[in-house]
Amino acid sequence: MDDGHGAGTEQEISEFFERLGQNVLIKTSGPHRVGSVYTHLKRERELCMQGTIIRPSRKHTLTILSLLGMLNCAPAPTPMVEGKVQVDDLDDLSSADAAVFRSCVGVALYLSSDRPDIAFCVKELGRFLSRPCVGAMTWLKMLARYLKGTIDYAIFLPRPSGRSSVLAVACDSNWAGCRRTRKSTTCFIIWLGHMMMTAQSKTQ
Secondary structure, eight states: OOOOOOOOOHHHHHHHHHHHHTTSOOOOOOOOOTTOEEEETTEEEEEETTEEEEEEOHHHHHHHHHHTTOTTOOOOSSSOOTTOSOGGGOOBOOHHHHHHHHHHHHHHHHHHTSOGGGHHHHHHHHTTSSSOBHHHHHHHHHHHHHHHHTTTOOEEEEOOOSSOOOEEEEEEEETTOOTTTOOOEEEEEEEETTEEEEEEEEEO
């Protein structure tokens, strides 16, 4: 990618930019210090004494709510209810509603890279992209209500303590968890010390 992001002392950063600028045309921002709030790759970053707070753009949630006509909806406590889509909910959506469904799920897929709490729900909705149905739209609307109530959720990366950090991985799968297809889902989360580095949810 051409949008680099790094850290160092102010002298090191200055020297790096000076040498790099001798060979390529670059645009820089910073250096940023404790108390700074800036945007990088459409994510807001806030530097504090304890670490860095990374917030995904609120525009993604507002886009989903706007497309669904739910800007004034009440928030929901969870992104989905397991087993909500039953066989009798699989009627096809109209072409207009199907287009809205695909647009919203596309935005949610982008948002889920910063929101591990919605990863499973968005993964499940993605399975209906080729043929959106009434039940999947019900799921999507519940996700939208959950996103409205958690629009300011963020990822916190604590400042290193100076001690060696342990790389920890947690993984699990639900055996034949989908009642419709009997497919399983595998999930994993990777931490470095107290920092969550990545999380994924995938259908087997």
